[in-house]
Amino acid sequence: MTRQVSYAPLLTVDLRHRYYTGGTARSLSMRPTHATQQVLSGNLCRARVTPGRFELWYADQDGHAPARSMPADTILGFTLQSAAPDFDIVTQPDWGDGDLINHVLYFSNKGETGSSPLTLASQDAVLLPVRPRGFARPKDAPPLTLWRWFDDAEVWTEPEDGPKTGHINLMDVSEDGRYVLKAGSEVVLDFYLGSLSAGQILGAVELGWTDVSFDTKGDLPRAVTLQFLARTAPWLYMILPGKDQSLDGATITDPEGVPQFGAGVRSDDIRGRAGWIFRSDTARALAERSAPDGKLVLHPAAVGLQEPDPVTLPLPAPDGLQMDPDGAGLVFVVYVSL
Known part of the structure; x- marks a missing residue:
């Protein structure tokens, strides 16, 4: 018996920019992070990336659609890249002198996970420093912990009685995203942990829908617009x-x-x-x-x-x-x- 497979939209993200004629940010493209791509592949999802638009489609095999059973705490991460070298010049906010090399503009729907359609504006985004999975440890700091910013989950702890080296090793943290490094209750660093350098990406997006059940087709597709302002x-x-x-x-x-x-x-x-x-x-x-x-x-x-x-x-x-x-x-x- 032949199985019937159809695809339906799970998520659409429109990239808009007031500098460009017509409003479509045609120089921008959005792509899943490595960890998110593994989640999507495991749930039989396919991405369609076009300039100014990202679409995520899920497979339905005779009524069996794994994507509609994803855990409620699933967080999907993406990066934004531009084919236009002057994107930072035409865009608000002002990255400052040289900061674009070391920072990304971070968007998320934290606090609005039940909203669709939803617009996330660049003036409300946060400019975050980017760090790789190994970087210098703050001198004389007490034992450190790492927390995922989106859901306040502790994901890494430095051994209290172990030797304190000059570097922090986060190779066991598999997901790119926004994290907070703490010493006790004090925030040491609010940053974006990335597999790509800030010179390769302009922005990062994290989306979750903890208040939404994907079981009902009427809830889909989730629709998000990223709105960039002209400088x-x-x-x-x-x-x-x-x-x-x-x-x-x-x-x-x-x-x-x-x-x-x-x-x-x-x-x-x-x-x-x-x-x-x-x-x-x-x-x-x-x-x-x-x-x-x-x-x-x-x-x-x-x-x-x-x-x-x-x-x-x-x-x-x-x-x-x-x-x-x-x-x-x-x-x-x-x-x-x-």
Whole structure:
């Protein structure tokens, strides 16, 4: 007798980013950690990974579906990787100078395990240091314990009467994820234990559904959206006018004519030439392309009876992120020659 096998969705995760046109984070992909992949394979699940979306499908063999009998305390772990090298530039929060190399942005549904659909936003995620399974032990610390952050389970204990070496060995901890290293009740380190270095992954996700039974198909698929914000910073337009052209009195507005930037300030050193610098009134979100109502227009001041044509300005590019010439943080700089 031939067994009938069908597949049904167990979990969908949409990756959204406000920088990208259309909102899909098409440079991002999500993949199970090694330990989670073993759990999924053992429960006859298949992953489908596409840019901006992750789908998990489970097998049903004549009514037998192991995935729908997974323990309620199952925690699924994933990593986020990007095909775009400038992902940290276009994304909030600010990783800081060099921190992306040693940190990952961590998402979880802890405290909301019964919610579906659920949106997890990047501004609520936590930037965690990444550690391998062997790293330096804090000097003179009392015996240490390791706790899994998601469910507060103790997973490793350092022998109290054993010799204290200079390193911590966590090779017996098989699952990647967020952990808390404690000395007694004091937190020594809140970190992400990873098989991959932080340079290989941008983020990590842990999902559990302790309040949900998978026995009922009506509970499936569980739906999660990871929402990333575009980086915001002041915009500076460095505008080099044409011959004998002045930008005194010029304004930068939206398509409706509402001013968006302060008055231009003349500078004698914009790439070795004289020009005008316009600074946005507020921090603005970076975007891949302008929405029709988001275009910026330069209006040179009228000269006598002559009304100069307005100029549509280009958007900042990710590589335009620079230290503010005034020394007040980061800004996006755009050079424009008229």
